[in-house]
């Protein structure tokens with residue numbers, strides 16, 4: 783269970799969250815929706831430990847946790863809105879670099895796991911290409927595969943459908959639902975209310991403080 787307790791967050795003088803509380807159950811699929819600038823991305827980043835908080839606590843399974851703790855425990859996978867793939871590396875190297883270098887996975891295991899994920903996501907044939915040669919939807923799936931390399935317990939997605947046409951949007955929905963069956967806790971930030979309604983157990987609306 784992942785919990786935010788009495789979270790306060792400001793950027794300069796701008797209050798984004800004030801004494802905010804949230805509970806995400808294990809295996810829950812939470813969608814965070816709301817207007818641009820409302821704080822959705824900030825909330826996701828705080829939940830997964832990528833953004834500092836001014837006061838309050840992030841608690842995972844009863845323990846207060848920092849970003850380092852998430853990384854060490856292989857708890858977290860994150861799919862960035864702009865993918866953040868390494869442009870000078872092939873797709874397979876994008877997937878295997880961090881598991882080999884920071885998680886002590888053997889090269890053989892990392893390549894085998896990466897190939898299996900790329901196959902499941904329908905982008906196996908692209909494994910030796912560089913990111914520039916892929917479409918937005920393909921990059922999206924590489925970013926998802928990379929996040930899944932460590933079998934994270936929690937996976938956060940920032941606008942996973944923003945670069946996709948409707949067909950690919952359905953594929954991403956299927957992938958997210960398959961991860962749910964596999965037991966992952968998932969948090970999805972999206973502008974797309976219809977997408978949120980298709981996939982989510984719970985929808986949380988985050989509104990701008992100026993509303």
Ligand SMILES: Nc1ncnc2c1ncn2[C@@H]1O[C@H](COP(=O)(O)OP(=O)(O)OP(=O)(O)O)[C@@H](O)[C@H]1O
Nearest residue numbers: 793794798816817818819820821822823824825973
């Ligand atoms: N690092 C930062 N420094 C200063 N202000 C920031 C920073 N990150 C976000 N903000 C501000 O905090 C507010 C919330 O931003 P956030 O990105 O969380 O909103 P959002 O709901 O995800 O918006 P969008 O849907 O447009 O991505 C915005 O006013 C934004 O300008």
